[in-house]
Amino acid sequence: MLLKEIKTIYHQELEGIYPQEEIDAFFYEVITHFLGLEKFVMVLQPNLMVSKEEEQPLFETLAQLKLEKPIQYILGVSHFMDMEFKVNEHVLIPRPETEELVRWVISDCQVGSSQDLKVLDIGTGSGCIAITLAKHLPEAAVCALDISEEALKVAQENAQSNNVEVRFIHEDILEGDIKEEFDIIISNPPYVRELEKEEMKNNVKQFEPSQALFVPDDNPLLFYKTIVEFAKNQLVAGGTLYLEINQYLGKETRALLEAHNFLDIELRKDLFGNDRMLKANKR
Numbered sequence: 001m002l003l004k005e006i007k008t009i010y011h012q013e014l015e016g017i018y019p020q021e022e023i024d025a026f027f028y029e030v031i032t033h034f035l036g037l038e039k040f041v042m043v044l045q046p047n048l049m050v051s052k053e054e055e056q057p058l059f060e061t062l063a064q065l066k067l068e069k070p071i072q073y074i075l076g077v078s079h080f081m082d083m084e085f086k087v088n089e090h091v092l093i094p095r096p097e098t099e100e101l102v103r104w105v106i107s108d109c110q111v112g113s114s115q116d117l118k119v120l121d122i123g124t125g126s127g128c129i130a131i132t133l134a135k136h137l138p139e140a141a142v143c144a145l146d147i148s149e150e151a152l153k154v155a156q157e158n159a160q161s162n163n164v165e166v167r168f169i170h171e172d173i174l175e176g177d178i179k180e181e182f183d184i185i186i187s188n189p190p191y192v193r194e195l196e197k198e199e200m201k202n203n204v205k206q207f208e209p210s211q212a213l214f215v216p217d218d219n220p221l222l223f224y225k226t227i228v229e230f231a232k233n234q235l236v237a238g239g240t241l242y243l244e245i246n247q248y249l250g251k252e253t254r255a256l257l258e259a260h261n262f263l264d265i266e267l268r269k270d271l272f273g274n275d276r277m278l279k280a281n282k283r
């Protein structure tokens with residue numbers, strides 16, 4: 001079949017489920033992934049033939065896209081800060097908002113020095129935060145924890161494939177008992193209330209791990225309360241806590257840090273203009 005015919009089939013089959021531009025983006029990502037072709041191949045070789053064998057993964061992917069499975073889970077990879085991460089159903093797909101949080105840490109550290117820094121990432125999932133920090137701050141000692149053993153397996157593979165050393169810890173932060181001290185603690189913990197499910201896309205609700213996303217409506221700051229308490233004890237004096245937060249709970253999360261006597265509290269918006277991250281120093 002001609003490649004351009006397959007592109008037409010993608011549009012016919014996915015129309016109404018995704019916008020046109022997204023269907024185009026899927027198609028180009030899929031042909032790059034499976035056939036090693038670049039986007040401009042359609043212009044340079046408008047009549048490129050694809051063999052039966054080559055067609056097969058393109059149509060298998062199409063069937064899964066019709067079920068609204070995220071393309072990252074179908075292809076098994078996601079990109080974060082120009083690095084490649086393996087993902088599967090046990091880990092959250094890394095988000096661009098989280099890149100902004102990581103950039104914040106990196107720019108703060110490059111002003112100082114990363115030598116002898118000890119960093120902890122709480123709820124590491126794919127390992128995207130910890131691994132990117134280890135890459136950009138090569139002199140720092142980076143640790144990362146998660147309650148999910150399956151997620152930690154993925155994170156370990158990602159550390160290897162990205163050539164960094166991260167110490168992974170299997171731990172429930174709500175029950176945990178870590179007694180080490182850190183200079184930086186960073187976390188993107190679960191923060192979506194059940195009541196916010198309505199506004200979430202199907203592909204997130206259906207395919208991403210609920211353990212990574214949801215908190216009870218009556219205790220939405222569950223993880224933040226524990227992490228702030230933990231940071232109060234386990235950050236060195238002057239150490240810094242960085243948090244990704246629920247956009248609707250900026251004020252409340254900030255108040256929690258104030259109540260625990262954190263200093264220099266800074267609330268930032270993400271690229272979509274939503275309250276999304278907090279930074280604070282331990283007294």
Ligand SMILES: C[S@@+](CC[C@H](N)C(=O)[O-])C[C@H]1O[C@@H](n2cnc3c(N)ncnc32)[C@H](O)[C@@H]1O
Nearest residue numbers: 094123124125146147148172173188189190212
């Ligand atoms: C929102 S995801 C963040 C994943 C990754 N850090 C990122 O930014 O893409 C939250 C992570 O917290 C983990 N988690 C949930 N409950 C936990 C707990 N009680 N203790 C430790 N980790 C937990 C989940 O398994 C998940 O990987």
